[in-house]
Amino acid sequence: MFATDFSIRALIDPANAIAHWSEFDRGGHFPAMEVPGLLTGDIRAFFREHRS
Secondary structure, eight states: OOTTOOSOOOOOOTTOOOOOOOOOSSOOSOHHHHOHHHHHHHHHHHHHHTOO
């Protein structure tokens, strides 16, 4: 979740099925253009956890 993207603010996960959730203090609705380093790092962190 990026700071100025207000599309998702609260998420209820009763089944505890969310595998990865990150919140950032900057960025917005288009993080690939606004903060590409943060987005890339987060995608890499997600897949690092799922490597075999």
